[in-house]
Amino acid sequence: MAFSKVVSSVILVVSFLSPTFTLAFPGPNPGFSPGGGGGSGGGYAGLCPEFYEFSCPQANDIVMSVLEKAIGREPRMAASLLRLHFHDCFVQGCDASILLDDSATIVSEKKSGPNNNSVRGFDVIDEIKAKLEQACPQTVSCADVLALSARGSTVLSGGPSWELPLGRRDSKTASLSASNANIPAPNSTIQTLIALFNRQGLDETDLVALSGSHTIGVARCVTFRQRLYNQNGNNQPDATLERTYYNGLKNTCPRLGGDNNIFPLDLASPIRFDNTYFKLILQGQGLLNSDEVLLTGNVGKTMELVKEYAGNEGVFFEQFANSMVKMGNISPLTGSNGEIRKNCRQINN
Ligand code: HEM
Numbered sequence: 019m020a021f022s023k024v025v026s027s028v029i030l031v032v033s034f035l036s037p038t039f040t041l042a043f044p045g046p047n048p049g050f051s052p053g054g055g056g057g058s059g060g061g062y063a064g065l066c067p068e069f070y071e072f073s074c075p076q077a078n079d080i081v082m083s084v085l086e087k088a089i090g091r092e093p094r095m096a097a098s099l100l101r102l103h104f105h106d107c108f109v110q111g112c113d114a115s116i117l118l119d120d121s122a123t124i125v126s127e128k129k130s131g132p133n134n135n136s137v138r139g140f141d142v143i144d145e146i147k148a149k150l151e152q153a154c155p156q157t158v159s160c161a162d163v164l165a166l167s168a169r170g171s172t173v174l175s176g177g178p179s180w181e182l183p184l185g186r187r188d189s190k191t192a193s194l195s196a197s198n199a200n201i202p203a204p205n206s207t208i209q210t211l212i213a214l215f216n217r218q219g220l221d222e223t224d225l226v227a228l229s230g231s232h233t234i235g236v237a238r239c240v241t242f243r244q245r246l247y248n249q250n251g252n253n254q255p256d257a258t259l260e261r262t263y264y265n266g267l268k269n270t271c272p273r274l275g276g277d278n279n280i281f282p283l284d285l286a287s288p289i290r291f292d293n294t295y296f297k298l299i300l301q302g303q304g305l306l307n308s309d310e311v312l313l314t315g316n317v318g319k320t321m322e323l324v325k326e327y328a329g330n331e332g333v334f335f336e337q338f339a340n341s342m343v344k345m346g347n348i349s350p351l352t353g354s355n356g357e358i359r360k361n362c363r364q365i366n367n
Pocket residue numbers: 094096097098099100101104135136137138202203204205206211225228229231232234235236237238239241283306308
């Protein structure tokens with residue numbers, strides 16, 4: 019019910035944009051690229067929300083229809099797809115490098131520490147891409163499919179929507195080493211988290227807002243075990259963990275074994291995109307060390323921001339939307355750089 023309301027508002031926003039664009043750029047223009055950067059409507063580095071207005075006007079509708087089915091079948095899929103866009107953008111920019119499988123010329127990022135046995139959702143991306151290829155052959159990039167899927171997944175989980183700059187092209191390369199180096203580990207300190215976000219042009223506000231993605235989805239035992247049994251090398255649990263919560267976590271995550279047992283990142287509302295994640299952190303119920311240190315890391319203004327977002331969902335939603343646009347604008351390939359892959363898993367021949 020809430021879903022269809024948000025979906026129709028997305029459609030409204032899209033159709034609202036079209037007359038404006040028609041006046042400025044009349045006529046169909048497949049592969050149209052406006053060039054330039056900055057400027058109007060949150061566009062950046064050649065991306066713009068109207069990019070497929072003529073070449074594939076139904077692109078977002080196709081993405082949404084596949085997402086509705088996939089997330090309807092398995093609500094967690096929204097979280098998995100949101101995370102894929104993040105893991106794409108932090109490695110060589112938002113260029114769909116994460117989707118490439120191993121081949122003669124590619125060492126896939128799928129086997130990196132942060133990704134291995136963890137990232138998922140590739141079949142859904144394939145299904146979206148196949149439908150887009152039928153409707154508008156070689157027009158919509160896999161990188162844009164990831165960005166559209168991240169937004170759609172957020173909306174379908176009850177979160178905010180945003181005007182999404184489009185026109186990213188797909189890489190012909192991947193980087194396993196950058197995937198290992200750039201994506202933060204769950205036991206990161208606050209200093210490391212801030213540094214890795216800064217490296218991507220993102221600040222503390224983006225770090226806290228985007229961590230709010232952990233309002234949906236799950237994590238494996240192996241990513242938070244250290245907090246339960248040996249947080250500081252002294253065989254003691256992390257003292258910031260609330261007692262009852264800690265006991266529950268130990269049931270899912272024994273000292274030995276059960277590495278792949280999963281636990282919700284937001285225990286209170288694991289499939290609803292809301293600000294509960296921040297409220298839970300205030301109660302000592304954040305799952306990952308990287309969640310907890312936003313409050314207790316004692317650097318900069320991250321603590322203040324956690325409290326602000328816990329107290330005001332509207333402010334969180336607004337900042338989340340802004341930060342998602344910012345993250346989605348990391349080093350896109352545009353113009354004649356990269357390509358529009360036919361199959362997201364491999365570069366074109
Ligand atoms: C701030 C640094 C971050 C760290 C250290 C971190 C780490 C993690 C880890 C360890 C998991 C569990 C993976 C597993 O057990 O397989 C996870 C899940 C998740 N992360 Fe993050 N993350 C961070 C930021 C982000 C950002 C910026 C986003 C999105 C914009 C995001 C979205 C998600 C989502 C939605 C899930 C659940 C995925 C699922 O259920 O399939 N994370 N994260």
